[in-house]
Amino acid sequence: FVFTLILSFHNLLRNTTFLTDKDVIYMCPFNGPVKGRVYITNYRLYLRSVENDPVVILNVPLGVISRIEKMGGASSRGENSYGLDITCKDMRNLRFALKQEGHSRRDIFEVLTKYAFPHLFCILQLFFAFVNEEKFSENxxxxxxxxxxxxxxxxxxxxxxxxxxxxxxxxxxxxxxxxxxxxxxxxxxxxxxxxxxxxxxxxxxxxxxxxxxxxxxxxxxxxxxxxxxxxxxxxxxxxxxxxxxxxxxxxxxxxxxxxxxxxxxxxxxxxxxxxxxxxxxxxxxxxxxxxxxxxxxxxxxxxxxxxxxxxxxxxxxxxxxxxxxxxxxxxxxxxxxxxxxxxxxxxxxxxxxxxxxxxxxxxxxxxxxxxxxxxxxxxxxxxxxxxxxxxxxxxxxxxxxxxxxxxxxxxxxxxxxxxxxxxxxxxxxxxxxxxxxxxxxxxxxxxxxxxxxxxxxxxxxxxxxxxxxxxxxxxxxxxxxxxxxxxxxxxxxxxxxxxxxxxxxxxxxxxxxxxIRWNPRIRQQPNPVEQRYMELLALRDDYIRRLEELQITNNSKIPNSSASSTSPSQMVSQVQTHF
Structure with missing residues (x-):
């Protein structure tokens, strides 16, 4: 399952277009200021911390963004008072502090506005869905x-x-x-x-x-x-x-x-x-x-x-x-x-x-x-x-x-x-x-x-x-x-x-x-019974895979053998499991 998830993530990454990246300070409401680098593609805003252990990661599809506001002005002097406030549709609010020099804020603001709000430019083909070339086994x-x-x-x-x-x-x-x-x-x-x-x-x-x-x-x-x-x-x-x-x-x-x-x-x-x-x-x-x-x-x-x-x-x-x-x-x-x-x-x-x-x-x-x-x-x-x-x-x-x-x-x-x-x-x-x-x-x-x-x-x-x-x-x-x-x-x-x-x-x-899933202090613990059940299912799938490998190996060693027509998955399903 984890391998499938990684493949799916990389599959999506291959289909996105990189737009910009900047050093930022993410004003995390749970852990305080987090130094990191933000990467923006035509699909998502992705932040990865550079000093925290464990690593802090933010993953925000641009379609989730409801509002982008500039925070502070050229005369702002307070620490972390200059940057961007981002309101999301999925119960999150994000705040990023940026350096005033180098037009970092302007670059991020313009890129996010263009791709998060394509209606503004009357270019609906900027929706990522229209350029997404992911491949799936089902239609x-x-x-x-x-x-x-x-x-x-x-x-x-x-x-x-x-x-x-x-x-x-x-x-x-x-x-x-x-x-x-x-x-x-x-x-x-x-x-x-x-x-x-x-x-x-x-x-x-x-x-x-x-x-x-x-x-x-x-x-x-x-x-x-x-x-x-x-x-x-x-x-x-x-x-x-x-x-x-x-x-x-x-x-x-x-x-x-x-x-x-x-x-x-x-x-x-x-x-x-x-x-x-x-x-x-x-x-x-x-x-x-x-x-x-x-x-x-x-x-x-x-x-x-x-x-x-x-x-x-x-x-x-x-x-x-x-x-x-x-x-x-x-x-x-x-x-x-x-x-x-x-x-x-x-x-x-x-x-x-x-x-x-x-x-x-x-x-x-x-x-x-x-x-x-x-x-x-x-x-x-x-x-x-x-x-x-x-x-x-x-x-x-x-x-x-x-x-x-x-x-x-x-x-x-x-x-x-x-x-x-x-x-x-x-x-x-x-x-x-x-x-x-x-x-x-x-x-x-x-x-x-x-x-x-x-x-x-x-x-x-x-x-x-x-x-x-x-x-x-x-x-x-x-x-x-x-x-x-x-x-x-x-x-x-x-x-x-x-x-x-x-x-x-x-x-x-x-x-x-x-x-409340974004709050790490309140996130509910997984159901232990369900977790154990899923572990047993994964174990069963692993046994099926090994049986299939053994069957292939045996068949290749005995070319003229009349192998059983029953597949390993059928063999396993015929055995009653009480979990």
């Missing part, structure tokens, strides 16, 4: 095929059909090209419904229950407005959805927003499904706050975890961020969606305002709770590709890829919240997920890094226009080429088992290994 772009995923769900069938009305993104430019809709709704019906839904994001199928045939649908808010407009086509379409699963129950609509926010949206032309217009539907508000509230919550969380954690007021400080409270509300909403589909045997429709933030959180988490396939490594990749990437979560806007405007109101940690919710579930059900914590952290690291094309741009339409799948590599190429690194050793496959996590504050916890 991650092949992971998700929408038709294959719908077939896995048993679609199309006599009640649901695949439509290509959005093949060229003419109906909705933030939706995927392939959609699943009720069999009894024509493409003309869909066009009429689109006119009454925000951004033309009509109700479409995300998932169908294999037994109850109840479905999870997603869309955006109806354009009701202050005057309480109605649309007969939209009302009829929701009735068709309700009837499609053969149950007589009402269609359940989950509006992710707080009630007061949904009412306020009427003033800007939006709104919600009123009882008079939709008598065969029941509406529930889930009280999940908007992107601005979530952004402020994460900002407060960062303030209490980096660089230092205040022990004496830790619990009250954590509570004041409301971060875990928001996680609780998202999980609670997803549990309601999943339970209504499974136990209530009722089809549900999920939306927020535009249907690409809170909606994606709720549908994907509910699907994760109901469908064990999504709890495998491949299945989770499919889930992210489908519910987040293809359905137009605005990754470029929410993360701010290559954009210098760190105060942009569009930025928000919506996808981070989703991954946090997944981690909370994995803590409560430690054997239910094929992937481990490192898998989730790797996804978040490359959400920002711009090393892969997976999370670039806001929609499938824009990614196709920029030929992202042709010109860049997929994050899943990296993951699937070294799956053992991301595999949960305790995974126990259980088909069709629904998981309902406990979404109470007593059972939720802060994800220390992600949010």
């Amino acid at each position: 991650g772009w092949m992971v998700y095929n929408p038709m294959s995923e719908y077939r896995r769900q048993g679609l199309p069938n006599e009640r649901w059909r695949v439509t290509f009305i959005n093949e060229h993104y003419g109906l909705c430019d933030t939706y995927p090209s392939l959609l699943v809709v009720p069999y009894n709704a024509t493409d003309d019906d869909l066009k009429k419904v689109a006119a009454f839904r925000s951004r033309n994001r009509i109700p479409v199928l995300s998932w169908i229950h294999p037994e109850t045939q109840a479905v999870i649908m997603r869309c955006s808010q109806p354009l009701v407005g202050m005057s309480g407009k109605r649309n007969k086509d939209d009302e009829r379409y929701l009735d068709i959805i309700r009837e499609a699963n053969g149950q007589i129950s009402k269609l359940t609509i989950y509006d992710a927003r707080p009630n007061v926010n949904a009412v306020a949206n009427k003033a800007t032309g939006g709104g919600y499904e009123g009882e008079d217009a939709y008598p065969n539907a029941e509406l529930f508000f889930l009280d999940i706050h908007n992107i601005h509230v979530m952004r402020e919550s994460l900002k407060k969380l960062k303030d209490i975890v980096y660089p230092n954690v205040e022990e004496s007021h830790w619990l009250s400080s954590l509570e004041s961020t409301h971060w875990l409270e928001h996680i609780k509300l998202v999980l609670t909403g997803a549990i309601q969606v999943a339970d209504k589909v499974s136990s209530g045997r009722s089809s549900v429709l999920v939306h927020c305002s535009d249907g690409w933030d809170r909606t994606a959180q709720l549908t994907s988490l509910a699907m994760l709770m109901l469908d064990s396939y999504y709890r495998t490594i491949e299945g989770f990749e499919v889930l992210v590709q489908k519910e987040w990437i293809s359905f137009g979560h605005k990754f470029a806007s929410r993360i701010g890829h290559g954009d210098k405007n760190h105060a942009d109101a569009d930025r928000s940690p919506i996808f981070l919240q989703f991954i946090d919710c997944v981690w909370q579930m994995s803590k409560q059900f430690p054997t239910a997920f094929e992937f481990n914590e490192q898998f989730l952290i790797t996804i978040l690291d490359h959400l920002y890094s711009c090393r892969f094309g997976t999370f670039l741009y806001n929609s499938e339409f824009l990614r196709e226009k920029e030929k992202v799948a042709e010109k860049t590599l997929s994050l899943w190429s990296l993951v699937n080429s070294e799956k053992s690194k991301y595999t949960n050793p305790f995974y126990s496959k259980e088909v069709n088992r629904a998981l309902y996590p406990v979404a109470s504050m007593r059972h939720l916890e802060l994800w220390v290994n992600y949010y």
